[in-house]
Amino acid sequence: MKSSICSPRTIRKLFLMGAVLLSTCTLQSTLVFATCVLQANPSQTRFSIKLQNATLEEFVKQMEQKTGYSFIYGEEVCLNSRITLAVRDLTINEILRKAFEMQPIGFEISGKHILLHKRPMPQKTVSRRFTISGYVTDGASSETLIGANVLDSRQRVGTATNPFGFYTLTLPEGDAELSFSYLGYETRHSSFPLNKDTVLNIRLNTNNELAEVIILSDKKEAGIQATAMGAHEIPMAQIQHTPAVLGEADILKTIQLMPGVQAGTEGFSGLYVRGGGPDQNLILLDGIPVYNADHLLGVFSIFTPEAVKKVTLFKSSFPARYGGRLSSIVDVRTNDGDMKRYHGALSIGTLTDKIHLEGPIIKDRTSFSLSGRTTHTAFMGKAFSSDGDEFNYYFYDLNAKVNHKFNDRSRLFLSFYHGKDHYHYNFKESYGTSDCYESKNGLNWGNTIVAGRWNYVFTNKLFSNTTVAFNSYRMILKGRAKEENIYSSSQSYFYQYDSEYRSGIRDWSFRTDFDYTPIPSHHIKFGVEYLYHTFRPETNTSKMKEEENGVTEQDTLYNSISNSYLHGHEASVYAEDNFDIGSRTSLNAGVHISLFNTQGKNYFSIQPRLSVHYRFDHGFSVKASFSQMAQYVHQLSSTPLAMPTDLWVPITKNIRPMRANQYSLGGYYTGIRGWEFSIEGYYKQMRNVLEYQNGVSFFGSSTNWEEKVEMGKGRSMGIEFMAQKTIGKTTGWLAYTLAKADRQFKDGSINDGERFPYKYDRRHSISLCLNHKFSERIDIGASWIYNSGGTVTLPEQQTVILKPDGSIEQTDYISKRNNYRLPASHRLNIGVNFNKKTKHGMRTWNISLYNAYNSMNPTLVYGKRRDYDYLAYKDEHGKYTGGYNTSKLFIKKITLLPIIPSVTYTYKF
Template sequence: MCVVLLSLPLNAQNKGTKLNLNIRNATLESFVKQMENSTGFSFIYGEEVKLTRRITLEAKQQTVSEILQRAFQNEPIRFEISGKHILLYKRPMPQKPVSRKFTISGYVTDGTSSETLIGANIIESRRSTGTATNPFGFYTLTLPEGEVNLGFSYLGYEKFHTHFELDKDTILNIHLTANNQLAEVVILSDKRDAGIKSTAMGTNEIPMSQIQHTPTILGEADLLKTIQLMPGVQAGMEGFSGMYVRGGSSDQNLVMLDGIPVYNADHLLGVFSIFTPEAVKNVTLFKSSFPARYGGRLSSIVDVRTNDGDMKQYHGSFSIGALTDKAHIEGPIVKGKTSFSFSARAMPTAFFKNLIVSKDDVSPNIHYTEKYNYYFYDVNAKLNHKFNDRSRLFLGFYRGKDHFHYDSHEDYLGTGSSGRISYYDSKNHLNWGNTVAYARWNYVFNNRLFSNSTFSYNSYRMTLTGNMNDVKYNNDQTQNYNRYSSNFHSGIRDWSVRTDFDYTPIPEHHIKFGGEFIHHVFSPGVSTSKMQEVEGNVALTDTLYHTSTSRDMNGLEFSLYAEDNFTVSNNLSLNAGLRVSLFHTQEKSYLSAQPRLSARYEFGDGFSAKASYTCMSQYVHLLSSTPLSMPTDLWVPITRNIRPMYANQYSLGGYYTGFPGWEISVEGYYKQMKHILEYQDGVSFFGTSTNWEEKVETGQGRSFGLEVLVQKNLGRTTGWLSYTLSKTEHRFPDGSISQGNWFPYKYDRRHNISLCLNHKFSERIDAGVSWIFNTGGCITVPERATVIIRPDGSTEPGSHISQRNNYRLPANHRLNVGINFHKKTKHGMRTWNISLYNAYNAMNPNIVYSKWQMERNMNDYYDHNYNGKPGEAPTPKEEGKTIIKKLTILPCIPSVTYTYKF
């Protein structure tokens, strides 16, 4: 043992002398020096003598022995005073008695309506540990026996604190009070309060208050439009609600309504989503570090949760806008036990038989009329029954539908008194929509184990019908007519059962596990037709054709998952999970194991870093030939020949929250995709999926990017600025597309900037502004003219294309502005919203197409002395040119909306 002897002149060597000392944050060495200078004693100790924490104490008229006892209390050090020396020895720490642990659990709800609050924070301040409520407002926290000091907080609510002596398992249900002064607060990241070590990356929780204040087209609040303003997310076509996340296609996004997949989330060809804001409670976007409980898509998860219904009082709202009218009401059926929530939205045109009627008298003897109408509607209903603190039942229903019809009629009139000679009728109807119904049961087995079981049905169906009558009259007014009717429908329907468990054995571990079974039935395209021919009131033919362009296909999908979010140390937390899924179709099964891992490290002073790896698989495809979300797009499953798509994504990010009310994040990612589909040039899936496997190619993709998000979430002015730098490429090694080389994805946009600001001028006036800028996507255009020589020697014009998506479109930018005027009334609040979509009328291309223009006719354009082989191209005498055509259908659009809440 190395012994250090320190000797100083004696000042107070008598150990009974009373001293006054003030020691702050002292190491053992500095404490010894201060004691030696003040007492005259010298200290003797070895290298093995160490403190576990620094010494802070204030002594008034205390002896040397009393000061040393205080300094080394709960330290592995004992002392001995011998003459003018103080000897320090290492000693074993006394074993503390094993403390019992107990669990606190319960629900966090709105104090006025008893609506459960998702993601509310629960912090135990004495131990700097905590948790958050799950999607059903339930929490559980296990702590050592003794005094606890709990804090509960949630966006827009006053914080609630309680302290008590924990000596048994405790059920603690908390009702938070809304705080109007915090109504402007916006939280968009996965940040949690201190003590909750979230490892989630690329996760955004978007409050409904933000969605309702983000200006969009025609003043219609839309959650998918707001999600498009997040980094890494972009719209496919300017002004429409399609989502393309981190280089993925639109069918690689799983959109869920209360945990149930929705296959078509668009109205009006993608101008709006199907979600009525008044019915929605919470929206969460996942685009990396996917928890193991989610699967089935490669690019993103959008989890939409609806209101449960007010348990205490009735309230609601109605709204009249430029495009839609809406109504919402909720309240108790049995106070404190059973509640309901009901929302409906529709276009006013639903109440009119014909929206547009045009008439054209081609000649005095011909009258021609056309009739149009389009409308959509949504209905959301939910029933919530609380049996007791352990058991709750939810029944939910959604129905949405779009309807378009076009009728035309021609009358051919005779001269004089001969009357009508003939007429022609054509009626065409296109309908599409979703239906979702479910029953959900929450049960708390004990204060550490929570379960959620769901049985559901969901379907998407599209129907196209046509009826044509061609009628002619004989002189005796008997009829000769041909009648033709057709019906085409496609869709998908699912029956599913799912069970999820939340288990928290100790505060350091939060375990989720469960399983799901889905029975898919795909109807890619089924058509029927009937033809009837009558002459002189005698039927000549009456034939029914039933042509199934594609048989119904069944798919059975099984999945099991488990994940553990656990704390390794005060600085490091991990989430490790595994999802195993099996998909069976056409007598073939595909098994997939998908590991997930994410980590978070706290550096302190507001700095943290995260990293994640996820593996995802996808068993369904959407066949589409247009950039718009069309109802005629067809859902098909994988087959014995088409394998599932897979994606591996690696992410790394840094985060800073040191400035009060501000958050800054930088995330980088790299994503690999396998077995992705690209459609062959010139193919179309409009209304048919016949032989679709022969019209696609499978290949691979890669996407990498950097995302920056700066947001202010406190104060009168809130909002965020996001920037995305990204690149996405596809390749088909067999050379079927672009000679096997990498080529840019059609929605590969290098730069994307979104700015969203909200300002509250007063209790009566607030405003919102959003501005976006993104570089253009890619399209395929001909590069030069060719001629195709058939085997018989004839020719036809053609074009040469070196690779797909070889032309980059110009940049897009747009400014949206909205302002709200509120006024309290005797029974509620009325609001006028005035909005400008595309405020400075930027002429962005909503639809883009290319046209190959030849400067001369074919005889003059090509050299006919060319002696090449069939299929090869001669050298043109002059260069032709490709003309890019653009169509802007969304210029500056003003709107006014009136809303009354009661």
């Protein structure tokens, strides 16, 4: 008999040694022995092995060295052919099953021994394949779970649910052993004989044990997630535990803490991703573009966290299904509504009040989700009045969705969003009893989105989603000035001037997407989209009325309309395939083809996308990607803040689409449980980017805007590092970005044709975010942000000439574009939650400090002269002829967001 335990004598010696050991060991050694046995359990321990044309003896020797198991077999046990095997992270059972799959060898595991025996040679048969498909949902609410992992442990293949919670997996006939997992939920296993196509809908229950700690990430990758690069799936728990201004958890503020992303202006929510501008980010709400995602000039975003289910950020490796922007995609998905029970949340904060309700309309068939948010000042208009002045500002958001399930194949979603900012200022002054002057000014802006979405499962391998939507963004600025004078019963004067300024963009869109999974190693997506844009850059209307002594002197309506309506037709088609090459390599290859028609001219673009992921042993992997993007719309702005007067305009006959090529390479390590490390480098080339010409700017008027800008090229490059602790009572991440971005314009039109730094070119960015859960009742979150200074264009020297006639002529000297580097900014935000369970829910008090140590970071800067003295000149007769003053300027900064405390009360029921 061939054996590593080779004879009866040896067996007897081992038996006697074991008896002596058991009679003399201490309690401690017994526990250690039991622990080792537990760890060696084949259902828990996983190994990796690689063999090429190995004999049975070679296979046994390597297995004994790696696993500590002993093999016992007789001379009749032999191979039909040599073993070639390369597997990793498999149990003993799985390794043996693969090694002996087509061999006349069976096995049995007994303790630390593996017994091999002869069996009849398996017959090679053409195995039939069947498809398992269905939805993965929350066990309590039936809310679909996006990106849940589905894995077959026998075949070691898997997939992930799509943005609508649907999955499909095709396996050979036989026993299926599936596991379903999702962040913060208990893993569910399902075993059954697979002999026909099967619909399997799975409900996962929340893991109460995991709920006691904050979990930021799940390192498991399956299906389309395997090749994603420069992508961050941001759990809502992470957003809700990140402290922000006035205690308002904010999606865009949390995204700013990711490597490669920064805020344009300190403390505000604009996104500048990898050297791109704010209009180069495609922000989607359930797949519908949002053109203005800011409240309060960018202090907050329009997304109410209670209404949101999942947020995904793409900075590179853009999947082919996305198009229309150069720098990033922010994909926000909202709650579908609980189909089982009613629940909600009520929140009262320093600035806003929020309410969220959801529940079944028809249990297990139809549900609703409703969220609202507004500021306290919405009902306090008179509270800000004094001495003839009255002003007020407020904003609100309303999200609503209805979800109806016809059957397992067909679902319908109706969604609605409306949000608005409102500001008004009224002034009234009286002179005596008969004369008065009155001024009223108002500014309103907001978004409205209405969408219908239909999911349909054509076959267990083909899933479709069709969306029809209407999207509108508009801004209205109104003003009235009125003066009335009554001199006597027969003498009076009346004057009134009304003005109105409107701007906006409106879209009608149709989109249909298909998910097709013929086999587990291929996940194909394809679809088409059409958008009909109506741009209304601006419309000016004014009316003047004047009366004297009751007689109308003037009553005129003026219409000054520039670019009243501009239309654009945007059509696109895409296809992408996420597929595996062997057990280590995954690729995502796709193409996005688009056509934009405006002013009778067509622009056509073919945009290839490719990303590859290679997995090494021990948790190491590398990814590389190439993406080409095109953009057909621009946002005109002259201020660093997100102003509602910024205007969206389409490309024209003379202004070509912006284009970008981005190359990325990254390394990743997840070999330490609960930790994730990544380093990514990128290089991005941009063409046809816009910049204002020297000496011109845009102030709320798009008239002749094409003549005010130049098209040039840009580039950005950088290295991003991120270390993240994902599980435990203490979680968080450290992100560091080293980056450079610049622009260049030909013909010397800007900066003499030389390269100059982009205005938000910041060399270093650091963000540190930590969360700690002391107990069920108390947890704390803190974030520290450091950014080296951006750039600004300011006069280096200013000459003021005082002419003899008393007029002043000013000349500014500027050596180059963006010639000043601003000082670095940094701040610390802290938030503490005090939780208490009640009979019907949970109540939480949040106390936060924004900018805790009151760092006076610059929000706005300007140049200021040091003196105003003039050098006077006189002629030979002593007569004054004028004067001048030349002086250098120094930078003056304005800080809008110093230390800000806040208190928020939330009750969940």
